[in-house]
Amino acid sequence: MRELIAPLLAWYREGQPFALATVVRTWHSAPRQPGAAMAVSAAGEALGSVSGGCVEGAVYELAQQVLRTGVPELATYGVSDDDAFAVGLTCGGTLQVFVQPVTPEHFPEFPAIGESIRSSEPVAVATLLDGAANPGAHLRVTPAETVGALGSARLNEAVRDHALGMLALGSTGFLHIGADGEQRGDELSIFVESFAPPPRMLVFGAIDFAGAVARIGKFLGYHVTVCDARPVFATKRRFPEADELVVMWPHQYLARTEVDERTVICVLTHDPKFDVPLLELALRTKAAYIGAMGSRRTHQDRLNRLRELGLTEPELARLSSPIGLDLGARTPEETAVSIAAEIVSLNWGGSGRRLAETDNPIHHPRG
Incomplete structure (x- = not known):
């Protein structure tokens, strides 16, 4: 929605x-x-x-x-x-x-829910589907307050606790629960939809490839930040699609910004003085994806430098480099598609192969 x-x-x-x-x-x-x-x-x-x-x-x-x-x-x-x-x-x-x-009669909570979604504030909506006399009842749940009612106070409290947990994970799905909030009951079917803030895409290196990556990141629903230490390159004119432009040494910015399990990091600097200290930090974060641009020779040089800084093999194994899938990409736009395809594939557990060559389900369940 x-x-x-x-x-x-x-x-x-x-x-x-x-x-x-x-x-x-x-x-x-x-x-x-x-x-x-x-x-x-x-x-x-x-x-x-x-x-x-x-x-x-x-x-x-x-x-x-x-x-x-x-x-x-x-x-x-x-x-x-x-x-x-x-x-x-x-x-x-x-x-x-x-x-x-x-309508105001059937869904009075809708305007507040809509404003939270529009302003990227976390909100979960619990909707009673069946098992009771009032299908369509809603509960609006935020970290600060709960508005609406599905039934008894105990039911509302139980659903609120579930909804807050799902909101923290950014997950949407079914909840089966007892009519009075009993965890072992299943009389009620409740749909909980989480509207967590958009996941972040951090793009380091204000080069032409970064412009294409920022555009496709926005298309995929990310909040895109482009960071570069050089103010002449990190400009709104060059990156109109970016939500945020940061002029700062990449590793310094990464050290002070929030990185969670949904964040993706694209390192496009391919310059050791920028990307080695940046990757030293990035590979120790919770980021869902960390990719770095460069040749295979550059990648080996990076790995050697990072080992000297004390990174372990499991930490180094998190690095996708050279970045992207093997599409034969050449232009910035084609390379951005390659990077986006790798991010989507890792997110959903896809193989990256042509569907015509597989007999797996087309749509993969997460996890």
């Missing part, structure tokens, strides 16, 4: 009712992950997607029904034996979609 939040807030504030369809569960090779969303306004306008085109027509009709009745609906879409192109998923997957009306 993050990419739809600006127009959805506008609809809400204009008094335009709309139905929000959210993927809450998938099986097999479903095309979209839980959290994918589609909205249909009372005027008939549609935004977003829940399946990449397979079931949008059916979901659109269901959304219009929900707008008429004001009653949320939980629908499951899979392969149709009679006509897979009519409603079902031709990919062979199955997905479950929750469609709910969004």
Whole structure:
């Protein structure tokens, strides 16, 4: 829903009712992950997607029904034996979609949720799907407060604790719990959607390749920082897509900025005086990915220098160098695709091979 939040807030504030369809569960090779969303306004306008085109027509009709009745609906879409192109998923997957009306009456928490998402403040939304008389009830959970109600105070407290844990991990998914918050119960099905701040991409080295990497990083949803010690190169004119430009020695900036398990680090300086002290720090962080540009000879020289600084073999093994997948890339844009492909592959456990040469599932579950 993050990419739809600006127009959805506008609809809400204009008094335009709309139905929000959210993927809450998938099986097999479903095309979209839980959290994918589609909205249909009372005027008939549609935004977003829940399946990449397979079931949008059916979901659109269901959304219009929900707008008429004001009653949320939980629908499951899979392969149709009679006509897979009519409603079902031709990919062979199955997905479950929750469609709910969004109005001040049915979803009063929506504006505050939307503002948190838009300002990149962490917020989790717990939605009661079934097992109770009030499907569509919501709980807005932030580290500072909890607003709304799903049922009893004990249920709200239990869901809040789960939601805060999921928010810390940036995870979205199902929660089965007892009607009064019992951990061993499963009467209620609750969908918890986490809107953590975007993960960070730190790009070191203000070269032409960095411009292309910054652009594709933004496309993938990262908050992109470009850092270089040379003010003549680290300019907004050269890097308009970057969220942040830092003029500082790379290792000094890395030492004072936050790096978590979702952060990716791209070292494009390929100059020992910049990248060796930077990588010495980077390889000891929690970063999800650390890649460095340079030839194989440069890579071996880096490894030798880093060993002399005391880095261990397991720490050195975290370094992706030469950076990116073997695509035969030459231009900055092609190289950026290669780097992005490696990041996506490592994030989801892909092989990096051509799909036509594999028989693995196309969509990999994380972990």
